[in-house]
Amino acid sequence: MMREIFLVGLLSILAGCATERTILVNSQGDLLTCETSGSGFFGAISVRNQQQQCVSDAEKRGYRVKNY
Numbered sequence: 471m472m473r474e475i476f477l478v479g480l481l482s483i484l485a486g487c488a489t490e491r492t493i494l495v496n497s498q499g500d501l502l503t504c505e506t507s508g509s510g511f512f513g514a515i516s517v518r519n520q521q522q523q524c525v526s527d528a529e530k531r532g533y534r535v536k537n538y
Contacts, residue, residue: 487513487514490521496531
């Protein structure tokens with residue numbers, strides 16, 4: 471019984487997914503969307519780093535995060 475509970479818990483962690491989306495705008499009003507997603511434990515962890523890199527690259531090109 472404990473083995474089955476452990477297995478279900480482990481599969482739940484490994485099957486998770488994450489998505490992040492950020493909309494940026496430049497001085498001319500052009501929009502750019504940074505959207506990253508990942509599945510599984512390691513994919514979900516890497517989403518945050520990929521998203522930060524996308525936003526950082528866009529900011530270097532003159533975009534800023536759009537506030538609503």
